[in-house]
Amino acid sequence: MQDAFKEIAPRLAGLRDALDLSVEAFADVVGTDAQTVQQHEAGQSEIPVGYLMQVAKATGVELNTLIAGSESHLLSYSVVRNGKGLTVERRKDYDYKNLAYRFKGRAMEPFKIMVPPKEQKDVTFTSHSGQEFIYMLEGRLEVSLGDKVEVLEPGDSLYFDSRTPHGLRGLDEKPAHFLDVIL
Structure with a gap:
């Protein structure tokens, strides 16, 4: 592939x-x-x-x-069934599913993301304009934000400025599943 x-x-x-x-x-x-x-x-x-x-x-x-390479077409609402989001294959170690890919003129980008477990030394950092909201669904997620580290569990949420360098990893030798909304 x-x-x-x-x-x-x-x-x-x-x-x-x-x-x-x-x-x-x-x-x-x-x-x-x-x-x-x-x-x-x-x-x-x-x-x-x-x-x-x-x-x-x-x-x-x-x-x-x-x-x-294709445009969205729905204007009033869009339903994406369980497991059917648009797979965004942009990183080999994360599984991204765009949950609003059919809706035209989106003001935000909602994703369901799976991050595998990894060693701290293997965490990669990114930063970009905008803001981000994470809501934990399953597993435990370590989020490094600059020099701060937060551990999120199911039901926890995190809102942050995406310009802050951030890196993620699943903990306890299990993947972490969460919703991520980027504005």
Whole structure:
């Protein structure tokens, strides 16, 4: 299976070309630097969902279009049945399911995420614009936020500024399942 970021990269480059923007101008529109734009358009590494959300918001293109290459169509409501969310294969160690992928003009991106257990040294950090809300469903999740560490259990929630570097891992040798809403 091809890495998802290799499929997303040409859509990003195509969007920039369609907007007739240089790499530098696109970086300004998105709120990042030209090196980041070039790296993501080249498909050389994973593309953070936060970056894709920045591109979607700045250009008016739906996140689905960037991730899956298709647009949402439902305007009044959308039902996604258990286990049927749009799989977002952007990280090998997390299982993302977008729970609102059919709804056009979303103001937020809700995901059901599974994070496997791992050693502290194997936690990878990310940061992106926006805010994030986590609601724990199953297992225990360690969330590192900068130099702070929180352990969440079923029923716990966490709201934070997504610009804070954050890393996640399941605890007790079990995966953690949670809802994650990104604004």
